[in-house]
Ligand SMILES: [Zn+2]
């Protein structure tokens with residue numbers, strides 16, 4: 001339930017600065033001229049700012065709270081720019097572990113609003129602020145992102161007030177977020193980096209996206225959560241790295257719970273099996289196929305890779321681990 005505005009003026013303030021169409025429009029142009037973040041680092045470690053484009057797996061997990069795998073999140077870095085894709089549970093701990101700046105990102109992109117991909121969004125918003133961010137966090141995501149951010153701001157309104165008005169002297173307004181709701185198409189294009197949102201099929205989600213990142217030195221496609229999707233396959237043609245979700249085809253069976261008979265149908269409509277992905281990759285021919293967000297369902301990673309091979313892909317396949325770099 002939402003707070004009533006008269007109960008806390010901070011809620012109103014938080015909601016006003018959180019989203020709003022004016023900010024969205026301003027954001028589109030501001031993004032192109034975005035200054036580098038202050039880029040505070042955890043422990044003062046060095047951050048590689050060379051012009052090499054890197055993909056860093058921050059979270060290779062699923063909704064299962066696997067201690068070895070944080071929720072879905074990936075960073076792409078180029079020079080001083082750091083782009084975050086999805087914000088699963090544990091994201092900021094992994095950002096620190098990867099020695100990336102902890103006080104903000106050039107922009108945050110959300111593939112879709114499933115909780116496993118967004119549970120870390122409050123962490124991203126508030127932790128980057130507490131660690132020094134003073135400018136609005138730029139968040140791009142599908143329809144519904146603005147409402148989600150609005151609710152997060154409202155949920156933490158008392159925290160925001162206490163941090164700024166009390167002895168912590170938190171940076172006033174540093175918790176702000178600029179949201180831009182996006183669909184398919186180019187969503188970022190600046191100084192050699194182009195990011196294109198790709199529509200994918202993810203069951204009953206009205207909008208779910210993958211992203212293709214084109215840099216001077218390489219191309220990367222992050223598939224998000226997706227059932228086999230023609231646009232995603234086309235975008236992945238000959239890319240350097242394709243990161244794709246997958247489930248173990250040999251383990252598909254109804255689950256022993258109310259509604260569990262629908263599980264195979266859910267998998268079919270929302271996700272991609274190892275054999276389907278093998279066929280997709282055989283056609284698209286990515287130089288490296290990275291399996292992440294793997295629904296093993298009791299199977300092994302070797303079983304999943306065997307499914308990829310049955311599907312027909314003979315190229316390089318690796319299973320992502322948190323903090324891997326590609
Ligand atoms: Zn997911």
Ligand SMILES: [Zn+2]
Nearest residue numbers: 112114202225
């Ligand atoms: Zn999902």
